[in-house]
Amino acid sequence: MAGKGFTVKKDWDNPREHAMPAGVRVPAEMRIGPVLVAPATVLAPMAGVTDTVFRRFIRHASLFSNETGVKDRELSQVSEARPGEPGSSEIEAEVSNAQSGCGLLMTEFTSADGLSRMRESKRRRYLTFYDDEHPIGAQLFGSNAETLAEAARIVQDTGFDTVDLNLGCPAKRVVGCNGGSGLLRDLPKIGEIFKTIRRAVTIPFTVKFRMGWNDVQIVCVELARMAEAEGLNAVALHARTREQGYSGQARWEWIAAVKQAVGIPVVGNGDIRTPEDAAAMVAQTGCDAVMIGRAAAANPWIFRQIAQYTTTGSYDQPTFADRHHMIRAYFEMLLAEAEATKDLPRDARLGETAGKMKQFATWFTHGVPGGGRLRRAIYQAKTGEDVLEQVNAFFTTPPLVTDVPDDSDLAASPETALVCD
Secondary structure (H helix, E strand, O other): OEOOEOOOOOOOOOOOOOOOOOOOOOOOOEEEOOEEEOOOEEEOOOOOOOOHHHHHHHHHHOEOOOOOOOOOOOHHHHHHOOOOOOOOOOOOOOOOHHHEOOOEEEEEEEEHHHHHHOOHHHHHHHHOOOHHHOOEEEEEEOOOHHHHHHHHHHHHHHOOOEEEEEEOOOOHHHHOOOOHHHHHHOHHHHHHHHHHHHHHOOOOEEEEEEOEOOOOOEOHHHHHHHHHHOOOOEEEEEOOOOOOOOOOOOOOHHHHHHHHHOOOOEEEEOOOOOHHHHHHHHHHHOOOEEEEOHHHHHOOOHHHHHHHHHHHOOOOOOOHHHHHHHHHHHHHHHHHHHHHOOOOOHHHOOOOHHHHHHHHHHHHOOOOEOHHHHHHHHHOOOOHHHHHHHHHHHHOOOOOOOOOEOOOOHHHOOOOOOOOO
Protein backbone atom coordinates (compact mmCIF):
# COMPACT_ATOMS: atom_id res chain seq x y z
CA MET A 1 0.00 0.00 0.00
CA ALA A 2 1.29 3.44 -0.83
CA GLY A 3 0.01 6.91 -0.23
CA LYS A 4 -3.74 7.20 -0.69
CA GLY A 5 -4.22 3.83 -2.35
CA PHE A 6 -2.82 0.49 -3.25
CA THR A 7 0.15 0.46 -5.58
CA VAL A 8 -0.67 -1.35 -8.79
CA LYS A 9 2.36 -3.54 -9.34
CA LYS A 10 3.80 -4.06 -12.79
CA ASP A 11 4.60 -7.69 -12.08
CA TRP A 12 2.95 -10.59 -10.32
CA ASP A 13 3.77 -12.49 -7.14
CA ASN A 14 5.28 -15.82 -8.18
CA PRO A 15 3.10 -16.05 -11.30
CA ARG A 16 1.85 -19.52 -12.17
CA GLU A 17 2.99 -20.80 -15.53
CA HIS A 18 0.08 -22.33 -17.42
CA ALA A 19 0.33 -24.65 -20.37
CA MET A 20 -2.31 -24.14 -23.05
CA PRO A 21 -5.19 -26.46 -22.07
CA ALA A 22 -5.98 -29.00 -24.76
CA GLY A 23 -9.19 -28.16 -26.58
CA VAL A 24 -10.07 -25.16 -24.37
CA ARG A 25 -10.02 -21.59 -25.64
CA VAL A 26 -11.50 -18.26 -24.67
CA PRO A 27 -15.12 -18.23 -25.96
CA ALA A 28 -15.65 -16.61 -29.33
CA GLU A 29 -18.42 -14.45 -27.95
CA MET A 30 -20.56 -13.55 -24.96
CA ARG A 31 -23.81 -11.59 -24.71
CA ILE A 32 -24.50 -9.04 -22.01
CA GLY A 33 -28.20 -8.58 -22.61
CA PRO A 34 -28.44 -7.50 -26.26
CA VAL A 35 -24.77 -6.44 -26.44
CA LEU A 36 -22.51 -8.84 -28.32
CA VAL A 37 -18.98 -9.09 -26.91
CA ALA A 38 -16.88 -10.83 -29.54
CA PRO A 39 -14.46 -12.26 -28.70
CA ALA A 40 -15.23 -12.73 -25.01
CA THR A 41 -12.44 -10.50 -23.75
CA VAL A 42 -12.74 -7.25 -21.77
CA LEU A 43 -10.30 -4.40 -21.12
CA ALA A 44 -10.45 -3.78 -17.37
CA PRO A 45 -11.37 -0.29 -16.17
CA MET A 46 -8.22 1.36 -14.82
CA ALA A 47 -8.09 4.81 -13.25
CA GLY A 48 -5.57 7.06 -14.94
CA VAL A 49 -5.14 4.60 -17.79
CA THR A 50 -8.24 3.67 -19.80
CA ASP A 51 -9.10 7.07 -21.24
CA THR A 52 -10.31 7.31 -24.83
CA VAL A 53 -6.77 7.40 -26.25
CA PHE A 54 -5.66 4.23 -24.49
CA ARG A 55 -8.93 2.45 -25.30
CA ARG A 56 -8.65 3.26 -28.99
CA PHE A 57 -5.00 2.30 -28.94
CA ILE A 58 -5.85 -1.12 -27.47
CA ARG A 59 -8.82 -1.47 -29.79
CA HIS A 60 -6.66 -1.04 -32.90
CA ALA A 61 -3.60 -2.77 -31.50
CA SER A 62 -5.86 -5.79 -31.12
CA LEU A 63 -7.25 -5.92 -34.66
CA PHE A 64 -7.18 -9.47 -35.93
CA SER A 65 -9.16 -10.95 -38.80
CA ASN A 66 -8.51 -14.53 -39.87
CA GLU A 67 -10.86 -14.03 -42.81
CA THR A 68 -8.84 -11.32 -44.49
CA GLY A 69 -5.40 -12.59 -43.59
CA VAL A 70 -4.13 -9.06 -44.07
CA LYS A 71 -1.61 -7.29 -41.91
CA ASP A 72 -3.02 -5.10 -39.15
CA ARG A 73 -3.99 -1.59 -40.14
CA GLU A 74 -1.38 1.03 -39.42
CA LEU A 75 -2.07 2.65 -36.06
CA SER A 76 -0.86 5.91 -37.54
CA GLN A 77 -4.19 6.08 -39.37
CA VAL A 78 -5.88 6.09 -36.00
CA SER A 79 -3.69 8.85 -34.60
CA GLU A 80 -4.45 11.04 -37.61
CA ALA A 81 -8.22 10.73 -37.18
CA ARG A 82 -9.29 13.46 -34.76
CA PRO A 83 -13.06 13.56 -34.42
CA GLY A 84 -14.46 16.87 -33.25
CA GLU A 85 -17.33 15.66 -31.06
CA PRO A 86 -18.03 12.71 -28.75
CA GLY A 87 -19.56 9.83 -30.64
CA SER A 88 -18.16 10.85 -34.02
CA SER A 89 -15.34 9.08 -35.80
CA GLU A 90 -13.31 9.20 -38.97
CA ILE A 91 -12.30 5.56 -38.60
CA GLU A 92 -13.32 3.44 -41.59
CA ALA A 93 -16.87 2.24 -41.03
CA GLU A 94 -16.18 -1.33 -42.13
CA VAL A 95 -13.79 -1.87 -39.22
CA SER A 96 -15.90 -3.41 -36.48
CA ASN A 97 -15.13 -4.75 -33.04
CA ALA A 98 -15.90 -8.22 -34.37
CA GLN A 99 -12.44 -8.01 -35.97
CA SER A 100 -10.82 -6.97 -32.72
CA GLY A 101 -9.16 -9.15 -30.16
CA CYS A 102 -10.74 -6.96 -27.47
CA GLY A 103 -14.47 -7.53 -27.33
CA LEU A 104 -15.47 -4.87 -24.76
CA LEU A 105 -13.75 -1.66 -23.69
CA MET A 106 -14.30 -0.02 -20.30
CA THR A 107 -13.78 3.56 -19.18
CA GLU A 108 -11.80 4.66 -16.18
CA PHE A 109 -13.89 4.28 -13.05
CA THR A 110 -15.72 7.55 -12.47
CA SER A 111 -17.27 9.07 -9.36
CA ALA A 112 -21.06 9.07 -9.62
CA ASP A 113 -21.24 12.00 -7.23
CA GLY A 114 -18.76 14.00 -9.28
CA LEU A 115 -20.44 13.06 -12.56
CA SER A 116 -23.86 14.23 -11.39
CA ARG A 117 -22.44 17.58 -10.22
CA MET A 118 -19.71 18.39 -12.73
CA ARG A 119 -20.07 20.74 -15.66
CA GLU A 120 -20.85 19.35 -19.09
CA SER A 121 -17.36 20.29 -20.28
CA LYS A 122 -15.71 18.22 -17.57
CA ARG A 123 -17.99 15.27 -18.26
CA ARG A 124 -16.51 15.20 -21.74
CA ARG A 125 -13.13 14.35 -20.29
CA TYR A 126 -14.47 11.21 -18.64
CA LEU A 127 -17.27 10.22 -21.01
CA THR A 128 -15.87 11.02 -24.46
CA PHE A 129 -15.72 8.04 -26.75
CA TYR A 130 -15.69 7.48 -30.51
CA ASP A 131 -17.70 5.22 -32.78
CA ASP A 132 -14.90 2.71 -33.18
CA GLU A 133 -14.93 2.02 -29.43
CA HIS A 134 -18.28 0.19 -29.45
CA PRO A 135 -19.18 -1.87 -27.56
CA ILE A 136 -18.05 0.20 -24.60
CA GLY A 137 -19.10 0.32 -20.96
CA ALA A 138 -18.78 3.12 -18.41
CA GLN A 139 -17.87 2.21 -14.85
CA LEU A 140 -19.17 4.19 -11.87
CA PHE A 141 -18.36 4.17 -8.18
CA GLY A 142 -20.16 5.68 -5.22
CA SER A 143 -22.37 4.74 -2.29
CA ASN A 144 -25.56 6.78 -2.70
CA ALA A 145 -28.16 4.82 -4.64
CA GLU A 146 -30.00 7.82 -6.11
CA THR A 147 -26.77 9.56 -7.13
CA LEU A 148 -25.51 6.38 -8.80
CA ALA A 149 -28.84 6.05 -10.61
CA GLU A 150 -28.60 9.62 -11.90
CA ALA A 151 -25.04 9.01 -13.08
CA ALA A 152 -26.18 5.80 -14.78
CA ARG A 153 -28.84 7.79 -16.66
CA ILE A 154 -26.14 10.21 -17.82
CA VAL A 155 -24.08 7.25 -19.03
CA GLN A 156 -27.09 5.86 -20.92
CA ASP A 157 -27.98 9.21 -22.46
CA THR A 158 -24.37 9.66 -23.59
CA GLY A 159 -24.65 6.50 -25.69
CA PHE A 160 -22.66 3.89 -23.80
CA ASP A 161 -23.59 0.26 -24.40
CA THR A 162 -23.39 -0.82 -20.75
CA VAL A 163 -23.04 0.69 -17.29
CA ASP A 164 -20.95 -1.02 -14.62
CA LEU A 165 -20.82 -0.60 -10.85
CA ASN A 166 -17.40 -0.69 -9.20
CA LEU A 167 -17.32 -2.78 -6.02
CA GLY A 168 -13.66 -3.68 -6.39
CA CYS A 169 -11.40 -0.64 -6.00
CA PRO A 170 -9.28 -1.07 -2.83
CA ALA A 171 -7.96 2.51 -2.67
CA LYS A 172 -8.28 4.19 0.73
CA ARG A 173 -9.73 7.39 -0.68
CA VAL A 174 -12.51 5.41 -2.40
CA VAL A 175 -13.14 2.95 0.43
CA GLY A 176 -13.15 5.85 2.90
CA CYS A 177 -16.28 7.17 1.16
CA ASN A 178 -17.82 3.69 1.34
CA GLY A 179 -17.28 3.26 -2.39
CA GLY A 180 -15.55 0.52 -4.35
CA SER A 181 -14.73 -2.53 -2.26
CA GLY A 182 -15.79 -0.63 0.88
CA LEU A 183 -19.40 -1.56 0.09
CA LEU A 184 -18.58 -5.26 0.33
CA ARG A 185 -19.16 -4.92 4.08
CA ASP A 186 -22.79 -3.84 3.52
CA LEU A 187 -24.73 -6.24 1.28
CA PRO A 188 -28.16 -4.70 2.07
CA LYS A 189 -26.82 -1.36 0.83
CA ILE A 190 -25.57 -3.03 -2.33
CA GLY A 191 -29.00 -4.56 -2.85
CA GLU A 192 -30.60 -1.10 -2.61
CA ILE A 193 -28.11 0.28 -5.15
CA PHE A 194 -28.78 -2.61 -7.54
CA LYS A 195 -32.54 -1.99 -7.42
CA THR A 196 -32.26 1.77 -7.87
CA ILE A 197 -29.85 1.67 -10.82
CA ARG A 198 -31.79 -1.14 -12.50
CA ARG A 199 -34.97 0.93 -12.39
CA ALA A 200 -33.15 3.97 -13.77
CA VAL A 201 -31.68 2.56 -17.00
CA THR A 202 -32.60 0.15 -19.76
CA ILE A 203 -29.08 -0.55 -21.06
CA PRO A 204 -27.29 -3.62 -19.67
CA PHE A 205 -26.19 -3.15 -16.07
CA THR A 206 -23.20 -5.10 -14.72
CA VAL A 207 -21.07 -5.14 -11.59
CA LYS A 208 -17.41 -5.83 -10.91
CA PHE A 209 -16.46 -6.90 -7.40
CA ARG A 210 -13.84 -8.64 -5.31
CA MET A 211 -14.24 -11.82 -3.30
CA GLY A 212 -14.89 -9.85 -0.14
CA TRP A 213 -13.32 -7.49 2.35
CA ASN A 214 -10.93 -10.13 3.68
CA ASP A 215 -10.70 -13.90 4.05
CA VAL A 216 -13.16 -13.84 6.93
CA GLN A 217 -15.74 -11.92 4.90
CA ILE A 218 -15.91 -13.59 1.49
CA VAL A 219 -19.24 -12.61 -0.05
CA CYS A 220 -18.74 -13.03 -3.81
CA VAL A 221 -21.16 -15.92 -4.29
CA GLU A 222 -23.94 -14.27 -2.31
CA LEU A 223 -23.31 -10.99 -4.08
CA ALA A 224 -23.49 -12.62 -7.53
CA ARG A 225 -26.80 -14.26 -6.65
CA MET A 226 -28.13 -10.91 -5.47
CA ALA A 227 -27.04 -9.28 -8.73
CA GLU A 228 -28.86 -11.90 -10.76
CA ALA A 229 -32.00 -11.58 -8.64
CA GLU A 230 -32.05 -7.80 -9.13
CA GLY A 231 -31.85 -8.05 -12.91
CA LEU A 232 -28.18 -7.32 -13.59
CA ASN A 233 -26.96 -8.69 -16.89
CA ALA A 234 -23.47 -9.94 -15.95
CA VAL A 235 -20.93 -10.00 -13.12
CA ALA A 236 -17.14 -9.75 -13.11
CA LEU A 237 -15.02 -11.08 -10.25
CA HIS A 238 -11.48 -9.97 -9.46
CA ALA A 239 -10.47 -13.03 -7.50
CA ARG A 240 -8.74 -11.24 -4.63
CA THR A 241 -10.02 -9.67 -1.41
CA ARG A 242 -9.81 -5.98 -0.66
CA GLU A 243 -7.20 -6.76 1.98
CA GLN A 244 -4.98 -8.41 -0.63
CA GLY A 245 -4.96 -5.37 -2.88
CA TYR A 246 -2.90 -6.52 -5.88
CA SER A 247 -0.62 -8.89 -4.00
CA GLY A 248 -0.60 -12.65 -3.78
CA GLN A 249 -2.29 -15.04 -6.15
CA ALA A 250 -5.74 -14.51 -7.61
CA ARG A 251 -7.91 -17.40 -6.41
CA TRP A 252 -9.66 -18.60 -9.50
CA GLU A 253 -11.63 -21.22 -7.57
CA TRP A 254 -13.94 -18.42 -6.45
CA ILE A 255 -14.64 -17.48 -10.07
CA ALA A 256 -15.68 -21.11 -10.57
CA ALA A 257 -17.91 -20.90 -7.47
CA VAL A 258 -19.63 -17.77 -8.79
CA LYS A 259 -20.10 -19.38 -12.21
CA GLN A 260 -21.77 -22.38 -10.60
CA ALA A 261 -24.05 -20.15 -8.53
CA VAL A 262 -25.63 -17.95 -11.25
CA GLY A 263 -27.04 -18.20 -14.73
CA ILE A 264 -25.96 -14.77 -15.99
CA PRO A 265 -22.54 -14.37 -17.68
CA VAL A 266 -19.51 -14.39 -15.40
CA VAL A 267 -16.30 -12.56 -16.34
CA GLY A 268 -13.08 -13.72 -14.67
CA ASN A 269 -10.33 -11.28 -13.70
CA GLY A 270 -6.93 -11.65 -12.03
CA ASP A 271 -3.46 -12.83 -13.06
CA ILE A 272 -4.00 -13.15 -16.81
CA ARG A 273 -0.67 -12.31 -18.42
CA THR A 274 -0.69 -14.55 -21.50
CA PRO A 275 -3.12 -16.37 -23.82
CA GLU A 276 -2.20 -19.52 -21.91
CA ASP A 277 -3.39 -17.89 -18.68
CA ALA A 278 -6.64 -16.80 -20.31
CA ALA A 279 -7.37 -20.28 -21.64
CA ALA A 280 -6.42 -21.82 -18.29
CA MET A 281 -8.85 -19.55 -16.46
CA VAL A 282 -11.67 -20.59 -18.76
CA ALA A 283 -10.72 -24.25 -18.36
CA GLN A 284 -10.53 -24.08 -14.57
CA THR A 285 -13.54 -21.85 -13.90
CA GLY A 286 -15.94 -22.17 -16.81
CA CYS A 287 -16.19 -18.35 -16.95
CA ASP A 288 -17.88 -16.80 -19.96
CA ALA A 289 -15.21 -14.15 -20.64
CA VAL A 290 -11.88 -12.90 -19.32
CA MET A 291 -10.98 -9.37 -18.21
CA ILE A 292 -7.41 -8.07 -18.52
CA GLY A 293 -5.88 -5.02 -16.83
CA ARG A 294 -2.18 -4.73 -16.02
CA ALA A 295 -1.08 -7.06 -18.80
CA ALA A 296 -2.74 -4.88 -21.45
CA ALA A 297 -0.36 -2.01 -20.72
CA ALA A 298 2.73 -4.22 -20.68
CA ASN A 299 1.65 -6.25 -23.71
CA PRO A 300 -0.93 -4.40 -25.85
CA TRP A 301 -0.98 -7.41 -28.19
CA ILE A 302 -2.47 -9.75 -25.59
CA PHE A 303 -6.03 -9.41 -26.87
CA ARG A 304 -4.92 -10.02 -30.46
CA GLN A 305 -2.86 -13.00 -29.31
CA ILE A 306 -5.89 -14.49 -27.55
CA ALA A 307 -8.00 -13.93 -30.68
CA GLN A 308 -5.32 -15.51 -32.85
CA TYR A 309 -5.12 -18.55 -30.62
CA THR A 310 -8.91 -18.85 -30.45
CA THR A 311 -9.10 -18.85 -34.26
CA THR A 312 -5.92 -20.62 -35.35
CA GLY A 313 -4.51 -22.45 -32.33
CA SER A 314 -1.32 -20.36 -32.26
CA TYR A 315 -0.28 -16.73 -31.83
CA ASP A 316 2.53 -14.35 -32.77
CA GLN A 317 5.08 -12.65 -30.54
CA PRO A 318 5.93 -8.97 -31.17
CA THR A 319 9.32 -8.13 -32.62
CA PHE A 320 11.56 -5.27 -31.52
CA ALA A 321 10.32 -3.29 -34.55
CA ASP A 322 6.71 -4.07 -33.61
CA ARG A 323 7.30 -2.58 -30.18
CA HIS A 324 8.70 0.59 -31.69
CA HIS A 325 5.75 0.94 -34.03
CA MET A 326 3.28 0.39 -31.20
CA ILE A 327 4.74 2.75 -28.61
CA ARG A 328 5.31 5.45 -31.23
CA ALA A 329 1.70 5.14 -32.44
CA TYR A 330 0.31 5.48 -28.92
CA PHE A 331 2.48 8.48 -28.12
CA GLU A 332 1.49 10.16 -31.38
CA MET A 333 -2.17 9.57 -30.47
CA LEU A 334 -1.62 11.17 -27.07
CA LEU A 335 0.07 14.21 -28.59
CA ALA A 336 -2.66 14.54 -31.23
CA GLU A 337 -5.41 14.37 -28.59
CA ALA A 338 -3.64 16.96 -26.45
CA GLU A 339 -3.38 19.28 -29.45
CA ALA A 340 -7.04 18.72 -30.38
CA THR A 341 -8.26 19.55 -26.87
CA LYS A 342 -5.88 22.38 -25.99
CA ASP A 343 -8.50 25.11 -26.58
CA LEU A 344 -11.19 23.41 -24.48
CA PRO A 345 -11.82 24.42 -20.86
CA ARG A 346 -9.03 23.16 -18.64
CA ASP A 347 -11.11 20.41 -17.02
CA ALA A 348 -12.12 19.04 -20.43
CA ARG A 349 -8.58 18.67 -21.81
CA LEU A 350 -6.72 15.40 -22.07
CA GLY A 351 -4.28 16.47 -19.38
CA GLU A 352 -0.51 16.33 -19.10
CA THR A 353 0.86 14.01 -21.76
CA ALA A 354 4.51 13.58 -20.75
CA GLY A 355 3.53 11.84 -17.50
CA LYS A 356 1.22 9.42 -19.30
CA MET A 357 3.93 8.67 -21.83
CA LYS A 358 6.48 7.95 -19.10
CA GLN A 359 3.96 5.77 -17.29
CA PHE A 360 3.24 3.72 -20.39
CA ALA A 361 6.88 3.43 -21.38
CA THR A 362 7.60 2.02 -17.93
CA TRP A 363 5.10 -0.78 -18.45
CA PHE A 364 5.85 -1.36 -22.09
CA THR A 365 9.61 -1.72 -21.71
CA HIS A 366 9.41 -4.05 -18.71
CA GLY A 367 11.67 -6.98 -19.63
CA VAL A 368 12.94 -5.39 -22.87
CA PRO A 369 16.72 -5.63 -23.44
CA GLY A 370 18.18 -2.22 -22.72
CA GLY A 371 14.82 -0.98 -21.47
CA GLY A 372 16.34 0.53 -18.35
CA ARG A 373 18.49 2.77 -20.54
CA LEU A 374 15.38 4.09 -22.30
CA ARG A 375 13.46 4.63 -19.07
CA ARG A 376 16.31 6.58 -17.52
CA ALA A 377 16.39 8.80 -20.61
CA ILE A 378 12.67 9.51 -20.72
CA TYR A 379 12.40 10.20 -16.99
CA GLN A 380 14.57 13.25 -17.68
CA ALA A 381 12.43 14.45 -20.60
CA LYS A 382 10.37 17.58 -20.00
CA THR A 383 7.77 17.39 -22.78
CA GLY A 384 5.85 14.77 -24.70
CA GLU A 385 7.83 15.57 -27.82
CA ASP A 386 11.07 14.96 -25.89
CA VAL A 387 9.78 11.58 -24.70
CA LEU A 388 8.90 10.56 -28.26
CA GLU A 389 12.35 11.63 -29.47
CA GLN A 390 14.01 9.41 -26.85
CA VAL A 391 11.79 6.47 -27.83
CA ASN A 392 12.59 6.84 -31.52
CA ALA A 393 16.31 7.09 -30.77
CA PHE A 394 16.20 3.94 -28.64
CA PHE A 395 14.24 1.77 -31.06
CA THR A 396 16.09 2.86 -34.19
CA THR A 397 19.36 1.71 -32.63
CA PRO A 398 19.60 -2.10 -32.63
CA PRO A 399 20.00 -3.60 -29.14
CA LEU A 400 23.57 -4.28 -28.12
CA VAL A 401 24.69 -7.86 -27.64
CA THR A 402 25.37 -6.96 -24.02
CA ASP A 403 21.86 -5.56 -23.46
CA VAL A 404 19.76 -7.62 -21.06
CA PRO A 405 16.39 -6.87 -19.44
CA ASP A 406 17.18 -4.45 -16.63
CA ASP A 407 14.21 -3.55 -14.45
CA SER A 408 16.13 -2.35 -11.40
CA ASP A 409 14.89 1.22 -11.94
CA LEU A 410 11.19 0.33 -11.98
CA ALA A 411 10.63 0.83 -8.26
CA ALA A 412 11.07 4.58 -8.75
CA SER A 413 8.95 4.82 -11.90
CA PRO A 414 6.30 7.54 -12.28
CA GLU A 415 3.33 5.14 -12.08
CA THR A 416 3.92 3.62 -8.65
CA ALA A 417 1.14 5.68 -7.06
CA LEU A 418 -1.40 4.79 -9.73
CA VAL A 419 -4.74 3.62 -8.39
CA CYS A 420 -6.59 1.14 -10.57
CA ASP A 421 -9.44 -1.28 -10.23
